[in-house]
Amino acid sequence: MTLVPPKTIHFVSLGCSKNRVDTEVMLGVSDLAGYALVAEPSDAEVIVVNTCGFVESAKQESIDTILELSDFKAKGRCKKLVVAGCLSQRYPDALARDLPEVDHFLGSSDMLKLETVLRTDAAHKVERVLVGNPAEYVYKQSDPRKLSAGQHSVYVKIAEGCSRSCSFCAIPSFRGKQRSRQVADVVHEVQRLCAAGTVEINLISQDTISYGRDLEPRTNLATLLRALLEVKELRWLRLFYLYPEKLDDELVELLAAGGKLVPYLDMPFQHASDRMLKLMRRGYNAKRQRELIERLRLAVPNLFIRSAFIVGHPGETDADFAELLDLLRFAELDHVGVFRYSHEDGTHSGSMEDLIDDKIIDQRANALMKTQRAISKKRLRAMIGREVEVLVEGESDESEHLLVGRHAGQAPEVDGTVHLINGSAQPGEIRKARITHAADYDLVGDLSLGTDDPLRPNANKPKPKGTKGTRLRVVS
Numbered sequence: 001m002t003l004v005p006p007k008t009i010h011f012v013s014l015g016c017s018k019n020r021v022d023t024e025v026m027l028g029v030s031d032l033a034g035y036a037l038v039a040e041p042s043d044a045e046v047i048v049v050n051t052c053g054f055v056e057s058a059k060q061e062s063i064d065t066i067l068e069l070s071d072f073k074a075k076g077r078c079k080k081l082v083v084a085g086c087l088s089q090r091y092p093d094a095l096a097r098d099l100p101e102v103d104h105f106l107g108s109s110d111m112l113k114l115e116t117v118l119r120t121d122a123a124h125k126v127e128r129v130l131v132g133n134p135a136e137y138v139y140k141q142s143d144p145r146k147l148s149a150g151q152h153s154v155y156v157k158i159a160e161g162c163s164r165s166c167s168f169c170a171i172p173s174f175r176g177k178q179r180s181r182q183v184a185d186v187v188h189e190v191q192r193l194c195a196a197g198t199v200e201i202n203l204i205s206q207d208t209i210s211y212g213r214d215l216e217p218r219t220n221l222a223t224l225l226r227a228l229l230e231v232k233e234l235r236w237l238r239l240f241y242l243y244p245e246k247l248d249d250e251l252v253e254l255l256a257a258g259g260k261l262v263p264y265l266d267m268p269f270q271h272a273s274d275r276m277l278k279l280m281r282r283g284y285n286a287k288r289q290r291e292l293i294e295r296l297r298l299a300v301p302n303l304f305i306r307s308a309f310i311v312g313h314p315g316e317t318d319a320d321f322a323e324l325l326d327l328l329r330f331a332e333l334d335h336v337g338v339f340r341y342s343h344e345d346g347t348h349s350g351s352m353e354d355l356i357d358d359k360i361i362d363q364r365a366n367a368l369m370k371t372q373r374a375i376s377k378k379r380l381r382a383m384i385g386r387e388v389e390v391l392v393e394g395e396s397d398e399s400e401h402l403l404v405g406r407h408a409g410q411a412p413e414v415d416g417t418v419h420l421i422n423g424s425a426q427p428g429e430i431r432k433a434r435i436t437h438a439a440d441y442d443l444v445g446d447l448s449l450g451t452d453d454p455l456r457p458n459a460n461k462p463k464p465k466g467t468k469g470t471r472l473r474v475v476s
């Protein structure tokens, strides 16, 4: 009997973790259609690029990637080049006109349509541009998602779209208004993932704090979290993209309680001066922002905060920027991302004229990162001597003899890592390590000094009654 080799497919996923989930749905679709995933584009009969279209640099990266991969169609095995995601959702007509080498375009909510595209041949044709209406799609746990990275830490998308109107952001115009998944659907997915070995769930959406407000009957993030915390095998639950509005007491209490909900918040503040927050249409002022940070620090003393800021928005003065640096010093955030303002069509800011010179934007971005680097370093140094739980990721890129992992205050891919020494562990294990060194963004943890090390005396001795474990327990 002669075996027919499977058809082959290669994916490139650009942009954020939400896009990555979408790519994994397309990976599931291709798997069901009998395609084998290949790591090299030169081996693929079909190549799919899932694009990002958020800001200028992301758009350029998407176009460069498409052009680069179109070479494999001209010279290699590739017979079909498919472009999906935000860029084609945002500019379907322009891309179809300017990129004749692309066979099919799918939008940001057309992942399931990949099946039709894969089945097309000379006898079965479908339209070239299959960009649909995002409002008609919400991811469901029954969609054929196939994980592309390890099983132990997984992103779960709890809503699509965004109903806010921040002046600089084009996302609502092409991803549509917020559509939340049902609580039961999210819980079902998390149960299934954890039964298969997932220990860390990272909840994502465009605007996580607004989860459930669009549902009928209306629900909220705290309700979803309480249901997820019941999933037995789940060890760490992490929240991303919380708009910095007044947090309700329920949510703060859940964070303060410790346990599975890790003391970590990703909360994009975007700016700090009243004038800029108003121009950006953020709906809160500098005073409220500081009160929120103070309230969180008081209620959850071991909280790690990640945030993002935009520098160079039209009208930003030196004084506004000085206020931004001042907020960084006040808030002492753990992780910060800085974005250079991108003038986007279809946004309110895109029609503003008081543009900031590129050189000044660069200077401000560098000054912001310099200030933050010193703060991050100080916060990491303060961890030396503490015992922390570390989720082991696997071998370090630097050496096969070194393990790498993350403590609860480090999110996958975006924050630093903990290099683990003096011990062995499997990917997906959560182990205790004592922090011995700190660099600018990374830490070193000694597994042999962790209280669960089997070679350490009294390592696994039961704790006295009434001792409540916390995620970043200080034992020194």
Ligand code: SF4
Pocket (backbone or CB within 6 Å): 162, 163, 164, 165, 166, 169, 170, 171, 172, 206, 207, 243
């Ligand atoms: S909340 Fe985020 S995604 Fe929504 S409009 Fe504002 S910046 Fe854009």
